[in-house]
Amino acid sequence: MSFDIAIIGAGPAGLCFARSLAGSGLRIALVEQQDEAALIAPPDDGREIAITHHSQRLLRELGLWARLREEEIGTLRDALVLDGDDRDGLMFRHDEAGKPQLGWLLSNHAIRRAAWEEVARLPDVERFTGVRVNAVRSTAAGAEVSLDDGETVRAQLLVAADSRFSETRRAMGIGAGMHDFGKTMLVLRMRHDVPHAQVAWEWFGHGQTLALLPLHDPHTSSVVLTLAPPAMRELLVLDDAALAVAMAARFGQRLGAMQVAGPRCAYPLVGVYAKRFVAERFALIGDAAVGMHPVTAHGFNFGLLGQATLARELRAAVEAGQPIWNPALLQRYEHQHRLATRPLYLATQLLAGLYTDDRRPARVVRKLALGAGARLRPFKRLVMSGLTAEHGGVPAPLRRLRRTARPV
Ligand SMILES: Cc1cc2nc3c(=O)[nH]c(=O)nc-3n(C[C@H](O)[C@H](O)[C@H](O)COP(=O)(O)OP(=O)(O)OC[C@H]3O[C@@H](n4cnc5c(N)ncnc54)[C@H](O)[C@@H]3O)c2cc1C
Known part of the structure; x- marks a missing residue:
């Protein structure tokens, strides 16, 4: 069977990409x-x-937002970063960003459901499901995908x-830097x-990292705990009642x-x-x-941004009567997406390393970073502009790091 585009993977990114091409005239296999x-x-x-402000706009344009139920949307009004025993921490306030809220919280399975509902109604998308x-x-001359059902x-x-x-x-011979x-x-x-x-919390404790993500119900949150695997195994054998007591203790009974x-x-x-x-x-x-x-909460936001960039290039090629496999088109996508993601990817690796390292020098450095952050507006702007920017690119303070945007 022949198509214009074959997409492998109907996760949030693959589905949003198929949806972004709706009405372009391109025939798609998913x-x-x-x-x-x-x-x-x-x-x-x-x-x-x-979800950032820019991503929310994209989800609206793609029709996904309208398919989410009210109780599936959480409001991320402010965010609090805590270090060790520090009880006050560093607050990121929505009003400092000039927005009614910093962002939104959506369940991944709700995003997937809404995206599937949108794609399943598209006449130009043929779905091959349950196949590897x-x-x-x-x-x-073209691309070919052999499926395990013989197709x-x-x-x-x-x-x-x-x-x-x-x-x-x-399989395509492309390597990846993995950490x-x-x-x-x-x-x-x-x-x-x-x-x-x-209010969302990010709490860099000793030997653990805790996050609290506020959901629609005022007394329900998603708790995110990062531990070394042996400590995690010990926690996961507990029954629900014992796990709840352990988590309340990890939050210092603050909830x-x-x-x-x-x-x-x-x-x-x-x-x-x-x-x-x-x-x-x-x-x-x-x-x-x-x-x-996940510590800077950008994976899907970048996924949305990248698929939108590629879809825009493909639509422009169709309108100009140019081939959609044009290497120059693909290079433009590569260039734009690398510039948009590489600085934050590197900054996130650095932050994640610094904030989850319990050795004394790292603890001293991050104490200083949080203290400085409370005083220095640029540090706060860096984090907040990533969430609240209306464009999809790099937060302003990271743009000058674009020079480092080279392959790993
Ligand atoms: C704990 C956690 C918290 C996160 N929090 C955030 C956040 O706050 N903000 C944010 O922006 N991002 C967040 N992310 C990241 C976000 O979840 C991912 O970026 C996003 O789900 C990636 O979507 P994807 O479609 O690229 O890949 P996936 O969701 O991994 O989907 C890939 C799809 O491809 C299919 N597939 C794989 N191999 C094959 C094959 N060989 N043949 C056919 N199909 C195949 C799979 O079945 C799957 O459906 C978080 C991630 C984690 C783990």
Whole structure:
């Protein structure tokens, strides 16, 4: 079967990309290993995604926002960063950014459901679900995807959105810089006596990192705990009641009594940055291109931005009557997305290393950084402009780092 574009992976990035091309006249094949039932009603994977102002605008334009239920949207009004035993920390306030809120929190499974609903109604998208990719090939003549059900999908352009551990990226001979932080991240929805007041917390404690992400209900948050794997294993054997007591203690009882209110989902912490985003008749989008450490909450925001950039280039090529596999077009996408993501990827690696290192020099440095941050407006602007910027690019203070935007 022949198409203009074959997309591998119907995660949030692959689905948004298919949706972005709606009405362009391009015929799309969407290949996904999960079956249709899991795509219609995606299981709760515990992830709550912090959405920037720019991403919210994109989600509105794509029709996804209108498909979210009121109770699936959390307000991220302010954010608090705490270090060690410090009880006051550094507050990032929405009014300092001139916005009614810093951002929003959406469940990943709600984003996936809404994106699938949008894509499933598109006449130009043919869905191949419940199938795995056996082999991929791209030559000057076209791209080919062999599926494990014996089918072969041919396309003018192949786009991989098959996660940060992308098998397609590897099969196409594209390497990636990977950083294994050696930590496990547990995400867990919890109810708590003290209301969250729509404030997100990031708490760099000794031997642990804790985050609290406020959900729609004032007494329910997503709790994110990062620990070394042995300590995480000990915690995960506890039953719900014992886990709730342990989590309340980890929060220093600041939220009062807590109860488990969702599934326990644990993720290995690995940052990934592809050496190249494009090859002959081939492009990487989403986590397959840039897999961020979640601490700066930018993975999906970058995924949305990248797919929008590539879709815009493809639409322009169609309108100009140019081939969609034009190497110059693909290079423009690579260039723009690298400039938009590389500085924050590097800054996030640095921050994640600094704030999760419990050795004394690192503790002293971050104490200074937080103290300085309270005094220095530029530091605050760096974090806040990333969330509240209406454009999709790099926060202003990071733009001068663009010179470092080279392949890893
Ligand atoms: C704990 C946690 C918290 C996060 N918080 C935030 C946040 O606050 N803000 C933010 O912006 N981002 C956040 N992220 C990142 C965000 O979840 C990811 O960036 C986003 O889900 C990536 O989407 P994707 O479509 O690129 O990849 P995935 O979601 O990984 O989807 C890939 C898809 O490809 C399919 N696939 C894989 N291999 C094949 C194959 N061979 N054949 C067919 N199909 C295949 C998979 O089944 C899957 O459906 C967080 C991540 C984690 C783990």
